[in-house]
Amino acid sequence: MWGIELRDKSEISLARQIFLTLKQRILAGQIAQGEALPSTRELAKGVGVSRNTVSEAYDMLWTEGFIVSRQGAPSRVAEGLQITSGNAAPNPERTKEPTPILWDFKTGQPDLSLFPRQLWSQMIGQAASHLSVRQLAYSSPRGYWPLCEEIAHWLLRSRSMEVDPEDIFITSGATQALHLLVDLLYREGHAFALESPSHQGIRTVIGDRGYPLHWMPVDNQGADISTLRDQNVAAVYVTPSHQFPLGGILPAGRRAALIRLAMANDFYVIEDDYDSEFRYAVAPVSPIYSMDSSRVIYVGTFSKTLFPALRLGFAILPKPLQARWKHHRMYMDVQNPILEQIALAEFLNKRKMDKHVQRMRRVYGEKRNVLLRSVERSFGSSVQPWGDVSGLHVALQFPGMEFGESFIRACREAGIRIASVSQYCSIPGDHQDKLLVGYGHLSHGQIEKGIEALHEFIARGVEGS
Incomplete structure (x- = not known):
């Protein structure tokens, strides 16, 4: 009756099933505005439930404004509720099934099959079992302090970078860091300088905001820094240790020139240390940050090193940017999930990352x-x-x-x-x-x-x- 089909073993109550069915049919125009609904006794008999069940469903419809009721008169569908047509013809064009990727x-x-999942599960379990009441509350937009310390130790071991943990801020991967930095660094009339070719992520972050772009051509040694001369630059984004996607290494001369331009023209360099852990011929390349930390914002992530679903990364910020970063992060999402941060700190501390x-x-x-x-x-x-x-x-x-x-x-x-x-x-x-x-x-x-x-x-x- 009225297109109502009830499922006895559903986790949704019978009254709510009736409510949802009638609501859907009203929104689709299958039950017209002003149309009278059957009495609770009649509908209960038609669908095989108690009258109280139907009364509860009607109460839901009335509470949300789908029906209007007057004493002594039948309940009727309220005005102006139809959203879609219940008689819309099916689309004859079916989406073609994509060919399976072979x-x-x-x-x-x-390669996620080689990640030590059992060890990670143990560390997550330990983090949960030792979680204090204080750690259940909101914390600083900086992130979990012991993790900041362990990242500083990790960077010293793996990159020979000397970093103050006070300058490290935990993020939801490199993507969140870029979203925050683009808004922090934008200045009207100044462009963001990107490599060409470059990762679509950073191009999208900037492009979606309508900020201007300046392109630096890339050869087998990375970005051509000379194109920045006489440009009004808000910030320069580079992948100097492993240029994405061509893989070149930005030589020391271009790095030094970039830093000199940043100092002379008051802009920052965003250094995305893309895939630098996995270098096969020689030791990892030193970051630009090691040459001058006052003008370089270093962005790193553990998504490629460990697993993408971890969604943990970090940014190393010069002091003048830190207060504004904290403000933006506070009103974005405050912090990352605490359990993963605690587990990652332990993973680094026990040298499991190494x-x-x-x-x-x-x-x-x-x-x-x-x-x-x-x-x-x-x-x-x-x-x-x-x-x-x-x-x-x-x-x-x-x-x-x-x-x-x-x-x-x-x-x-x-x-x-x-x-x-x-x-x-x-x-x-x-x-x-x-x-x-x-x-x-x-x-x-x-x-x-x-x-x-x-x-x-x-x-x-x-x-x-």
């Missing part, structure tokens, strides 16, 4: 070698790798070829997920001869078979052109 070369994906990074550096180094051998075996020596000495992806240059959006879509339809470097460029067509191949999350066999599949796909395209 070979996934997505970038930035760590052990995990050492292991993964070896694992990823082996995968990198498998990838490069597979590329040479399938494509020969004509295909040149960029940025192959660190990180979880490689840029492959195919001289004389062009990989546009249609190629990327065709790959996806063939079950291959891959990106072109041109997708990350400010000027359409730049670096169109390069593909990005992520390998951190893949097994040796998946890498080998995936490169073979990519070679066959490209060969078919060349033969059919």
Whole structure:
């Protein structure tokens, strides 16, 4: 009756099921405004429930304003409630099911199967069992103080960085840090300088706010700093230790020039230390922060090192920015979840991070070698790798070829997920001869078979052109 179908074993009460069904039909226009509802006795008999159950459902409708009632008259549907048409014709065009991804070369994906989950679970459990009443309350927008101290020790061990824990602020990954920094550093009439190509995340953060951008072309040594001269700059964002996506290392001369420009023109440098833990040929590259901490904001994350769902990162802030950062963070979300911060502090303190990074550096180094051998075996020596000495992806240059959006879509339809470097460029067509191949999350066999599949796909395209 009235389209009401009740489920006896549902966790939703029978009265609320009646209420929800009638509400939905009213909003869809299937029960017209002004239409009289059946009496509680009649509806109860029709759907096989007690009269009290129907009365409770009608009370819900009346309380929320879906029906109006007068003593001695039937309840009627209130005016002006229809939102959608109950008779709308179904869309004849059904969304096509996407082709399953067989070979996934997505970038930035760590190998989560090797993360020590049991150890992490134990540390989370210990953090929960020792949680004090005070730690259940709101804390400082700085973050958990022992974690700030452990991050400072970790940076000294891993990067030879001497950092005051007072300057470290915990974030929900690097993304939140960038959101906060863009708003903190913006000045009217001044542009944010970004590398081209660069990560879409920072471009989106700035672009969504409508702030102006200045592009710095990137070569195999990173950003061309000379383009900043005579520019009104709010801040410069760089990935100097492993440029994303081309992988170059910003040389000391360009770093020094960047710092001099920042000092002379009163702007800050945002240093995103992208994938610097995983360097395979030599020791990790020293950050720009080590050259001058007064003009550099260092941003780091544990998402790639440990696991993305952790959502913990940090920013090292010069003193003049700290009060405003605390204000913005206080009215954004105050703090990160405490259990994960406590567990991560313990993970760092017990040197479990050091052990995990050492292991993964070896694992990823082996995968990198498998990838490069597979590329040479399938494509020969004509295909040149960029940025192959660190990180979880490689840029492959195919001289004389062009990989546009249609190629990327065709790959996806063939079950291959891959990106072109041109997708990350400010000027359409730049670096169109390069593909990005992520390998951190893949097994040796998946890498080998995936490169073979990519070679066959490209060969078919060349033969059919």
